[in-house]
Amino acid sequence: MSAHVAHHFDDATQQAHSATLGMWLFLATEVLFFGGMFLGYAQYRYLYPHAFAEGSHHLDVVLGTINTGILLASSLSVAMAIHGAQLGHRKTLIRLLVVTIVLGIAFLGIKAYEYWHKYQEHLVPGRRFDPHVPAGEAAPPPEMELFFSFYFTMTAVHALHMVIGIGVMIALVVMASRHRFSAEYYTPVEMSGLYWHFVDIVWVFLFPLLYLVG
Amino acid sequence: MSIDVRPTRNYLNANYSVWSWLASTDHKRVAILYMISLTLFFFVGGAAAVLFRLELMTPPGDLVISETYNKLFTLHGVVMVFFFLVPSVPATLGNFLLPLMIGAKDLAFPKINLASWYLFMAGGLFTIAAIVVGGVDTGWTFYTPYSSTYSNTNVIATAVGIFIVGFSSVFTGLNFIVTTHTMRAPGMTWFRLPLFVWALYATSLIMVLGTPVLAISLLLVAVERLFEVGIFDPAIGGDPLLFQHLFWFYSHPAVYIMILPGMGVVSEVITCFSRKRIFGYTFIAFSSLAIAVLGFLVWGHHMFVSGQSIYAGMIFSFLSMFVAVPSAIKVFNWTATLYKGSITLTTPMLYALGFIGLFTMGGLTGLFLATLAVDVHVHDTYFIVAHFHYIMVGGMVMAYLGGIHFWWPKMTGRLYPEWWGRISAVLIFFGFNLTFFPQFVLGYLGMPRRYHAYAEEFQVLNVMSSAGASILGVGYLLPLAYLIWSLKYGKRSGPNPWRAKGLEWETPSPPTTHNFVDTPVVTGPAYDYLPKDEGELEERHVPVESAS
Amino acid sequence: MSEKIVPPKTYYLVFGALLVLLMLTVAAAEIPNAALATTAAVTIAVTKALLIILFFMHVRYSSGVTMVFAAGGFLWLAIMFAFTTSDYLTRGERPFEHEQPPVTATTDTQGEMQP
Numbered sequence: 001m002s003a004h005v006a007h008h009f010d011d012a013t014q015q016a017h018s019a020t021l022g023m024w025l026f027l028a029t030e031v032l033f034f035g036g037m038f039l040g041y042a043q044y045r046y047l048y049p050h051a052f053a054e055g056s057h058h059l060d061v062v063l064g065t066i067n068t069g070i071l072l073a074s075s076l077s078v079a080m081a082i083h084g085a086q087l088g089h090r091k092t093l094i095r096l097l098v099v100t101i102v103l104g105i106a107f108l109g110i111k112a113y114e115y116w117h118k119y120q121e122h123l124v125p126g127r128r129f130d131p132h133v134p135a136g137e138a139a140p141p142p143e144m145e146l147f148f149s150f151y152f153t154m155t156a157v158h159a160l161h162m163v164i165g166i167g168v169m170i171a172l173v174v175m176a177s178r179h180r181f182s183a184e185y186y187t188p189v190e191m192s193g194l195y196w197h198f199v200d201i202v203w204v205f206l207f208p209l210l211y212l213v214g
Numbered sequence: 215m216s217i218d219v220r221p222t223r224n225y226l227n228a229n230y231s232v233w234s235w236l237a238s239t240d241h242k243r244v245a246i247l248y249m250i251s252l253t254l255f256f257f258v259g260g261a262a263a264v265l266f267r268l269e270l271m272t273p274p275g276d277l278v279i280s281e282t283y284n285k286l287f288t289l290h291g292v293v294m295v296f297f298f299l300v301p302s303v304p305a306t307l308g309n310f311l312l313p314l315m316i317g318a319k320d321l322a323f324p325k326i327n328l329a330s331w332y333l334f335m336a337g338g339l340f341t342i343a344a345i346v347v348g349g350v351d352t353g354w355t356f357y358t359p360y361s362s363t364y365s366n367t368n369v370i371a372t373a374v375g376i377f378i379v380g381f382s383s384v385f386t387g388l389n390f391i392v393t394t395h396t397m398r399a400p401g402m403t404w405f406r407l408p409l410f411v412w413a414l415y416a417t418s419l420i421m422v423l424g425t426p427v428l429a430i431s432l433l434l435v436a437v438e439r440l441f442e443v444g445i446f447d448p449a450i451g452g453d454p455l456l457f458q459h460l461f462w463f464y465s466h467p468a469v470y471i472m473i474l475p476g477m478g479v480v481s482e483v484i485t486c487f488s489r490k491r492i493f494g495y496t497f498i499a500f501s502s503l504a505i506a507v508l509g510f511l512v513w514g515h516h517m518f519v520s521g522q523s524i525y526a527g528m529i530f531s532f533l534s535m536f537v538a539v540p541s542a543i544k545v546f547n548w549t550a551t552l553y554k555g556s557i558t559l560t561t562p563m564l565y566a567l568g569f570i571g572l573f574t575m576g577g578l579t580g581l582f583l584a585t586l587a588v589d590v591h592v593h594d595t596y597f598i599v600a601h602f603h604y605i606m607v608g609g610m611v612m613a614y615l616g617g618i619h620f621w622w623p624k625m626t627g628r629l630y631p632e633w634w635g636r637i638s639a640v641l642i643f644f645g646f647n648l649t650f651f652p653q654f655v656l657g658y659l660g661m662p663r664r665y666h667a668y669a670e671e672f673q674v675l676n677v678m679s680s681a682g683a684s685i686l687g688v689g690y691l692l693p694l695a696y697l698i699w700s701l702k703y704g705k706r707s708g709p710n711p712w713r714a715k716g717l718e719w720e721t722p723s724p725p726t727t728h729n730f731v732d733t734p735v736v737t738g739p740a741y742d743y744l745p746k747d748e749g750e751l752e753e754r755h756v757p758v759e760s761a762s
Numbered sequence: 763m764s765e766k767i768v769p770p771k772t773y774y775l776v777f778g779a780l781l782v783l784l785m786l787t788v789a790a791a792e793i794p795n796a797a798l799a800t801t802a803a804v805t806i807a808v809t810k811a812l813l814i815i816l817f818f819m820h821v822r823y824s825s826g827v828t829m830v831f832a833a834g835g836f837l838w839l840a841i842m843f844a845f846t847t848s849d850y851l852t853r854g855e856r857p858f859e860h861e862q863p864p865v866t867a868t869t870d871t872q873g874e875m876q877p
Contacts, residue, residue, distance in 0.1 A: 052826070
């Protein structure tokens with residue numbers, strides 16, 4: 001029995017299987033956590049399709065597309081990092097984890113820029129909400145504010161998950177540089193990878209639903 | 215069986231320092247930590263109940279003003295639901311017994327298990343703090359737009375506390391599910407598992423799949439209050455009913471979190487004290503899963519009078535009827551187990567029998583409420599208060615106490631005084647009925663819930679209810695007193711005072727830190743009781759009589 | 763570890779497919795029919811999610827229990843969507859309308875809720 005098997009497990013296989021099942025159950029809770037917001041979004045969009053389309057036109061599709069590409073690339077780098085860990089290539093693992101962190105920060109940077117832009121356009125819901133109406137055009141429907149409520153809540157909760165993910169990746173880099181992982185034991189890398197991919201999947205749904213409405 | 219097999223070292227005396235408890239990842243110690251904290255929360259919630267039952271002795275609002283009354287029932291609901299009932303059996307008995315019952319050394323994730331207790335305490339203290347510095351008056355349901363826009367009380371802090379405690383619940387459920395999948399001893403196949411484990415598994419499914427939706431609904435309320443980001447705000451087109459959908463998607467299944475583990479306890483107790491193999495093992499096992507799944511399909515029956523579409527109401531009403539099927543299957547199977555069994559009316563058995571009666575009452579009145587048209591009449595009256603107290607207090611608290619008594623010798627190595635135990639079980643049963651049966655009548659006559667004052671004609675029944683509550687209170691204080699007493703003065707129990715079957719009874723009492731010296735190998739089905747074995751019948755009276 | 767090691771070529775292929783789908787979803791936003799555009803967007807998103815789950819997250823190579831757990835969260839989400847939508851889709855409609863005198867307010871509410 002190797003040193004990294006905890007006392008209450010019989011062997012490494014049982015331990016790894018438990019970790020995988022546990023992580024997937026945790027991700028199931030995340031599906032339902034985000035799902036609650038998607039549910040609200042779906043019902044309101046059904047009730048107010050024009051207001052939601054109007055709100056969506058205020059978002060920058062180019063930045064959204066770039067950000068989606070960045071996240072998909074980060075998922076590839078995480079998958080390759082795990083591949084490196086499986087082969088016991090410590091340097092590859094660390095390098096790819098760092099790439100992932102950089103991509104994650106780039107995503108958050110672009111997101112922050114978008115938030116700042118929306119703030120300047122008075123599109124943050126609440127008392128300051130006051131969308132600019134070009135001369136000669138009709139005022140947008142009041143329910144547009146709901147669209148931005150969902151835009152900000154959903155992307156902020158997603159961004160919070162990104163921040164946690166980046167923190168986890170940094171911890172993995174530290175652990176990897178201290179020779180904590182080997183071809184026999186890399187469960188933390190794998191579990192964190194699952195989390196990262198999941199956060200990516202959330203964005204895969206957020207992007208078309210928020211940026212590409214009608 | 216007079217040989218004293220008291221182990222020199224067990225999980226209790228392995229280490230006496232406070233830190234060895236607060237940093238223990240041993241599932242048995244975590245269970246004890248939970249039990250102590252749950253008891254505290256139970257009496258906090260109970261204190262609120264004492265105050266409003268006092269207020270309701272007389273028709274006018276003379277003891278407390280309406281705002282205080284609102285805060286009191288909210289405190290009672292929040293504390294009892296989230297800090298007592300949801301974790302009650304799973305976090306204490308479940309934590310203690312699951313690894314023992316399946317022949318494992320610990321849960322799959324012992325550190326997460328300890329972390330979940332800390333999250334529980336953090337959430338609990340946060341909520342208590344919120345209540346101490348001003349209280350919350352939304353009711354435990356936090357309905358919007360009152361909670362999101364109008365209430366001037368500490369909604370956010372309470373929501374944060376419940377949000378945190380939700381993580382604790384998720385981690386417990388996740389731990390149990392994974393443990394049941396990966397940690398079973400050789401030969402412990404799924405259909406040899408004790409039914410308590412099946413019940414815990416079903417409960418854990420609800421905890422994992424439901425709790426995150428409660429978390430998001432409370433988060434959205436908090437965000438709306440904090441940043442004025444209107445999500446449920448009708449002024450910009452938001453729909454307050456969306457909150458109810460999200461809230462009840464968790465909170466209806468949560469009702470089954472608050473009853474399924476109790477059903478598991480009752481299955482264990484009934485079969486042991488009937489000296490009979492449980493009747494219809496597979497049916498009871500699958501009915502637990504059926505309740506867990508069906509529980510997710512019926513939440514709209516809380517919203518019949520809310521403005522939900524009538525079509526949705528009809529679907530939810532129809533599906534709600536189906537929950538009665540697996541529930542009835544359980545009751546019939548327990549009854550069939552009792553039939554021609556060799557029954558001893560020990561304390562746990564009295565609690566279990568009480569459970570069956572009260573749960574049946576609660577379940578059948580649930581059918582009234584699930585019927586669309588009847589619900590319109592009794593919605594938001596004392597009828598519904600009585601209904602869910604029959605399930606949660608008459609059901610779950612009875613089962614919790616029965617389970618505590620049943621496994622008390624295992625947990626502490628001591629026997630409680632049997633005579634006092636029976637007194638408490640009987641007191642609680644009668645006190646409970648006197649408290650809540652009049653509320654069915656009150657509700658049917660039209661007394662609305664959640665008011666501090668009421669019409670004159672309701673006084674007699676309200677006084678009966680308050681009188682019952684005082685008996686109930688005594689009934690709850692009794693076990694607290696004699697169980698603590700038994701820790702020092704109770705007779706030593708030996709490993710298996712009830713001659714019960716199951717792996718947990720094959721360990722010493724209290725068990726050693728790592729539960730089993732050698733991993734046990736299971737060769738037969740659960741509940742291998744032999745009713746005709748006279749020798750065994752003789753022996754099983756020993757602890758009962760020696761204790762009284 | 764008994765985990766199957768996936769060749770990097772698979773990862774690159776999946777990544778390529780994801781980028782193609784990303785372009786596709788941006789293009790699909792130009793579909794004039796709103797219902798069709800939404801269906802296309804959701805279908806593409808589901809495909810992308812499936813690719814990530816099956817290959818990047820190794821579910822294709824995992825035990826049956828893992829697959830069930832991975833699907834479980836989404837299944838429960840579907841339950842939540844189905845029943846809540848059953849409310850919103852039929853709200854304001856009255857099942858036994860012919861037995862009641864026509865109420866003008868009812869039709870007004872309906873028009874307001876479903877523009």
